[in-house]
Amino acid sequence: MQKKDIIKLIPERTRAAHKGDCGDILIVAGSPGMTGAAVLSARGALRSGSGLVKLAVPKSLLNYVDSMTPEVITYG
Numbered sequence: 004m005q006k007k008d009i010i011k012l013i014p015e016r017t018r019a020a021h022k023g024d025c026g027d028i029l030i031v032a033g034s035p036g037m038t039g040a041a042v043l044s045a046r047g048a049l050r051s052g053s054g055l056v057k058l059a060v061p062k063s064l065l066n067y068v069d070s071m072t073p074e075v076i077t078y079g
Contacts, residue, residue: 025054033060045075
């Protein structure tokens with residue numbers, strides 16, 4: 004598959020598109036000492052075009068993950 008084939012699969016967004024129009028994703032990840040996967044997953048979801056990214060982590064990691072991904076909604 005070439006780049007031109009992949010581009011055809013990605014829908015175009017209108018200029019008036021809102022993040023609520025572009026899909027929601029919930030990521031459940033992380034454990035003490037292993038916060039990287041949660042943070043990287045959330046950032047990857049944002050980069051790939053998800054409209055609203057929610058990240059659920061153990062409560063003990065909430066402050067750290069919050070500070071690393073301020074654009075993501077976090078739950079602990």
